[in-house]
Amino acid sequence: MPTQPIDVALHKTTQERYLNYAMSVITSRALPDVRDGLKPVQRRILYAMYTNLRLTHDARFRKSAAIVGEVMGKYHPHGDQSIYDAMVRMAQNFSLRYPLVDGHGNFGSVDGDSAAAMRYTEARMMPLASELLDEIKKQTVPYRPNYDGTVQEPVVLPAQVPNLLINGATGIAVGMATNIPPHHLGEVVDALIALIDSPSLTIDDIVGEIIQGPDFPTGGVLLNSREELREIYHQGSGTLVTRAQWEVERDGARRFIVVTAIPYYVNKATLIEKIAEHIIQGKLPQVVDVRDESTADVRVVLELKRGASADVAMAYLFKHTPLEDRFHVNLTCLVPSENPDVAQPAKVDLKMMLRYFLDFRMEVVTRRIEHELAQLLRRIHILEGFEAIFGDLDEAIRIIRASEGKADAAKKLMAYFGIDAEQTEAILETKLYRLAKLEIELIRAELAEKRAEAARLQGLLGSEARRWDLIRRELVAIRGAYGDARRTLVDAPVKELEYSEEAYIIAERCWMMVSRQGRIKRQKSYTDLSTIRVREGDEMGWVLPGSTRDAVIFFTNMGRGYTMRIDDVPSTTGYGDPVQASFDFADGERVVGVVTTDARVLRKMTPDQPSLVGGGEENDEDDVQLVGIARSGQAVRFSLESYTEPSTVKGRLFMRLGRGDEVVNVENCDGSELVALASRDGRALMFPVREISHVKGPAKGVRAITLEGKDQVLDFTLCRERLDGLEVETNRGAREIIRATKAQYAPSSRGNKGKLVIQRGHLIRAHRPPVEIIPGDEDEAGEEE
Secondary structure (H helix, E strand, O other), X not given: OOOOOOOOOHHHHHHHHHHHHHHHHHHHHHOOEOOOOOOXXXXXXXXXXXXXXXXXXXXXXXXXXXXXXXXXXXXXXXXXXXXXXXXXXXXXXXXXXXXXXXXXXXXXXXOXXXXXXXXXXXXXXXXXXXXXXXXXXXXXXXXXXXXXXXXXXXXXXOOOOOHHHHHOEEEEOOOOEEEEOOOXXXXXXXXXXXXXXXXXXXXXXXXXXXXXXXXXXXXXXXXOOHHHHHHHHHHXXXXXXXEOEEEEEEEOOEEEEEEEEOOOOOOHHHHHHHHHHHHHOOOOOOEEEXXXXXXXXXXXXXXXXXXXXXHHHXXXXXXXXXXXXXXXXXXXXXXXXXXXXXXXEEEOOHHHHHHHHHHHHHHHHHHHHHHHHXXXXXXXXXXXXXXXXXXXXXXXXXXXXXXXXXXXXXXXXXHHHOOOHHHHHHHHOOOHHHHOHHXXXXXXXXXXXXXXXXXXXXXXXXXXXXHHHHHHHHHHHHHXXXXXOOOOEEOOOXXXXXXXHHHHOOOOEEEEEEEOOOEEEEEOOOOOHHHOOOOOOOOEEEEEEEEOOOEXXXXXXXXXXXXXXXXXOOEOOOOOXXXXXXXXXXXXXXEEEEEEOOOXXXXXXXXXXXXXXXXXXXXXXXXXXXXEXXXXXXXXXXXXXXXXXXXXXXXXXXXXXXXXXXXXXEEEEOOOOXXXXXXXXXXXXXXXXXXXXXXXXXXXXXXXOOOXXXXXXXXXXXXXXXXXXEEEEEXXXXXXXXXXXXXXXXXXXXXXXXXXXXXXXXXXXXXXXOEEOOOOHHHHOOOOO
């Protein structure tokens, strides 16, 4: 009979079902349990291998497909590939610090190679994995039904080793994730023992003193300080910085950098590809070749260029490749809750992780002792039955012979000797040869031994201190059996490598070319301005000498400066690329001034520099400065120093502008120049550049010329020679040059109205030729650095 539809609130149903899904992922898929350090799929793999397939470390290998089938059929119905992937990871010695599965065949590599298909590989458990399961049959942990209720599976394994800390874990759930680094087994066990001896120990007492820090299976060098590590273990989150281990080897005159360990989770093949890309692109001139000579151990060889510095090369590689990597710690895991069948997620600190494991060990050991004691008492009870009839064995035999069957014999034996049904059953099932005198003595000896062992176990159950001592001794045995040398270096002396971008640029003289429309390029040489290619309607604006190690700064009408290295400018004889391709220009933003940091381009402000009008102001200026003037008549003089390093795509502000205002030009000055300035209404003004106040940062500036009405600055230039000037054009097509040699434009002071260029009409444009700086012969000497 079809069911009737039920009206439900969509938002409530969605919320409820999403929460159910989220909790399922969190508790049943993605997060490890703090007690055994395993996710459900890992736990089920090991349980099936140990209990169902008997694949202990001394058993024969079995096909991985058989293991996966057993796990999927009885415990984990989430697909064979997910099970196999989890088993492969447990077999990889570069993924787990202490592998739990002994894989036979291709189980992948640190180069990122995938494992062979499960039908080709074989596996069994590693000896350490047995330490997670050896106590499973002693009723030490709770069980629950599997997914279809046909068999039982353990909620958690009775781990004797702190697997979560020594192997770490990574996983992404819904709304939370975990990323726990692996640690050294010996150090973790020492910390557990120390906590048993002194429960009041703090994280500060443990970190650095007992646990040095993470110990990654691939080795490397941990760069975090002890204080940073303590903070990470306190908070349960933070960032670890790891770096490859390397050394320099020599072969005659040739020198090589040899990388012997790489950071955790770094794909070695991809790493080598990235290094090769930097070499091919010329970004790492110190290295001429890279090759992989790895066998069982990592050995990546980089051949150094003759005379090159290995430190400089490694500083680049640490900055631009995964030879230096970060591991983001997140100590989130499942911790016990009031319901023994369900654990709950929580972010913990280091001491909490250790404490949870110790409390779990106490619980497991107690339940193990109780189980062993129950087994002993049952055996003692049986042996006491034998002991009871040994005193009158002839009567026992007579009763049995005179009885009418087993049931009658049992009834009469219980009545005569005062024994119970269980003891009577054991007596009646005993073979006749065990009634011999020697066998009787063996039974009495066994009884005495069992009674002594029972007394010992009862003593353990009656004393928590004795149980802690037992746990301590078992941990010491684990450390002795599985302890090894630390792989990741902590607190090791690390050479500080200075990184300078210039060290990785091949010094090469060139010409920096910028068109009026903002297309940029560099060329090794050119013969004449007319030979430089520009798009139709465009013209060359700036042609400046420079080096690939220099920077070029673009000043725009929006009062911003954008800096990039000339090495990053496209080298081409074509039109070049738009400057907007390298920076984030605003609408209508365009280049109005360009300088390079080449000494042949820059003019330095010097004290007492004589000007065209004679004399000079006394000051202590001694740097490279620039002048910018806006259409509103405001002017700034600022230092280049703040703009020489490469900028972000947003650039740096050098002048604060009002609404609708813009900069008309930016030029380099040395203090001797005169500013030649013209406005659209036909006024011209010349004054010494030093009258513009020097500012330390972005500013509105000072008034260069007083403008009336809607007048605005047309353009300006800096005059260094007496015949230099600013050529302007009127609306009637006439041209006029504003220069100091003309009496009507004689230099005056900054801020006045200037002189009229024309009586009627107005100025429409200024004609400024391309800025072309041709170095002298002495500057061209030794062109290649």
